[in-house]
Structures are given as structure tokens and as C-alpha cells.
Amino acid sequence: MQSLARLEPIDYLAIGHLTIDLTPQGPRLGGSVAYAALTAQALGWRAGIVTAWAEELPLGPLTDLPIINLGADKSSTFENLYTPAGRRQRYSGDAPFLEFHFIPEAWRNPRILHLAPVAREVSPRILKYVEDSFLCFTPQGWLREWDAEGQVSVSHWEEAATVLNRADAAVLAHEDLLGDEAQIDRLAVACPLLVVTKGAEGSTLYMQGEEHHLTAPATQVVDSTGAGDVFAASFFIQLYQTADPLAAARFATQLAARSVERAGLAGVPTREELYELTPEAQ
Numbered sequence: 001m002q003s004l005a006r007l008e009p010i011d012y013l014a015i016g017h018l019t020i021d022l023t024p025q026g027p028r029l030g031g032s033v034a035y036a037a038l039t040a041q042a043l044g045w046r047a048g049i050v051t052a053w054a055e056e057l058p059l060g061p062l063t064d065l066p067i068i069n070l071g072a073d074k075s076s077t078f079e080n081l082y083t084p085a086g087r088r089q090r091y092s093g094d095a096p097f098l099e100f101h102f103i104p105e106a107w108r109n110p111r112i113l114h115l116a117p118v119a120r121e122v123s124p125r126i127l128k129y130v131e132d133s134f135l136c137f138t139p140q141g142w143l144r145e146w147d148a149e150g151q152v153s154v155s156h157w158e159e160a161a162t163v164l165n166r167a168d169a170a171v172l173a174h175e176d177l178l179g180d181e182a183q184i185d186r187l188a189v190a191c192p193l194l195v196v197t198k199g200a201e202g203s204t205l206y207m208q209g210e211e212h213h214l215t216a217p218a219t220q221v222v223d224s225t226g227a228g229d230v231f232a233a234s235f236f237i238q239l240y241q242t243a244d245p246l247a248a249a250r251f252a253t254q255l256a257a258r259s260v261e262r263a264g265l266a267g268v269p270t271r272e273e274l275y276e277l278t279p280e281a282q
């Protein structure tokens with residue numbers, strides 16, 4: 001665990017489980033917080049992670065990020081199976097629930113607070129204690145449930161309206177809801193600004209009762225894992241800086257498209273790629 005005595009304030013705090021992703025090439029480190037924090041770091045923000053995992057793998061590209069790890073008997077572990085009918089997931093793990101009191105005092109006022117559950121592990125009660133941060137969610141983990149064999153399915157998230165109403169912005173993948181348009185509409189009504197990503201089909205931004213569709217550039221897909229999280233972090237940061245949702249979504253779409261050209265955490269765009277696409281650099 002990071003030494004609390006040496007912690008400095010950060011700009012971007014991501015809360016959620018680091019995961020072990022089982023792939024045909026072997027297990028690798030993942031989780032929404034990993035992709036999001038690395039993207040924020042590449043954009044020049046001071047990013048940090050509050051998580052719980054069992055440290056089964058080396059941190060790799062996360063080594064230079066400050067991480068508060070509560071530990072776990074077994075990390076949240078996912079196996080993604082891609083079929084013609086869409087993605088199927090299997091989950092296992094034994095990592096603890098993440099509450100506000102686990103956030104070190106030096107990190108309790110970031111510019112952006114990103115709640116990024118993957119398996120219902122982030123407590124919505126955190127929002128009761130946050131006043132000044134720009135609140136951003138990737139709520140996929142609050143919309144998941146799993147059976148005794150670990151097969152993941154979509155659940156009805158009862159707290160959706162209460163939680164999403166507090167958001168400044170949220171990003172969700174269309175496949176996380178299995179294309180359930182009724183549920184998407186329900187979440188869009190609850191959230192002031194919601195983006196639903198659709199992979200190669202682009203994304204749809206729901207804002208003030210209006211829908212805006214953005215197309216994605218053609219790309220050579222190597223691995224789509226984490227693309228939604230790269231999109232989310234870059235969208236949140238650009239939205240915070242510009243207050244222009246459409247411009248932020250266009251920027252995030254370009255980054256997400258580039259991220260699928262490399263596998264795993266290597267898909268997080270480099271600073272050079274980010275500089276090429278950042279509006280201020282054009």
C-alpha cells in the first residue's frame with residue numbers, strides 16, 4: 001500500500017477494482033481504473049487509484065501511478081468470450097467493497113472523481129461526502145450480476161436514478177446493457193449527460209432530452225478491451241476543461257479508436273498521440 005504520509009493531492013481519482021483479465025495469451029492486469037488513470041496521466045493530469053486486489057501480477061505500466069490498495073484474497077477476475085451474438089463474461093473474485101473512508105484525506109478533493117465499479121464494489125455512499133469534485137461515472141459494474149458459475153448478466157440497478165442524478169457525466173457501453181434500449185432510456189433520463197459507446201458504430205450522447213450520434217473512424221481492431229475506459233477518461237477531462245460535450249466526445253472517439261489497435265493496457269494512447277489530437281495542440 002502507498003504510504004499515506006507521502007501522498008500529495010491529485011487531480012483525477014479513479015475508484016474501483018484492478019482486475020485480472022483472462023485471455024488466450026494468459027492473464028493480464030486490467031480494470032476500468034487502470035485504463036482511466038493511465039489515460040489521465042498521459043493527458044498530463046496527476047492521477048491516482050483507490051482499489052483492492054491481490055497483486056497476482058506485476059503492475060507494469062501502473063508502476064508510476066500512486067495506488068492505495070486495500071488488498072484482497074483474490075482479485076476480481078474476468079474472462080471475456082466474444083461470440084457472434086456478442087460478449088459473454090465470467091466473473092470470480094473476493095476483493096472488498098470500497099467506501100469513502102478508504103480514500104486518504106489528501107485525495108478527497110480531486111478535480112475529477114471517477115467512480116468505476118466493475119463488480120458492484122464501489123459504494124454510492126461515497127457521493128454523500130463529496131462536494132467540489134466533478135463527478136464522473138462508468139457504472140457498468142453497478143449493472144452486473146452473476147450466477148453460481150460466474151456467468152455475468154445485466155441487472156436492474158435500483159439506485160440508478162439517485163446515483164446518476166448526481167453525475168456531471170457518465171459513460172456506458174451498449175453491450176453492458178445487451179442493447180436494452182428501454183434501460184438505456186431510463187438511465188439517460190436519470191443522468192444529466194450520458195454517453196453510450198457502441199464500438200465501431202461510434203457513440204450516442206444523451207443530453208437535455210436530445211440525442212447526438214458520433215461516428216467512429218475505421219480502424220484495425222487488435223483488442224477492444226479498455227477502449228470504453230479510454231473514451232471515458234478522455235471525455236471526462238475534455239468536458240471538464242472545455243464544457244463542450246460534443247467536442248469532448250469527438251476527441252474521446254478518436255482516442256478510443258486508436259486504443260483498439262494494441263492489446264491490453266498498451267492500448268492506452270501515448271502522450272505523443274494525445275498531443276496530436278488535443279484541441280489545444282491543433
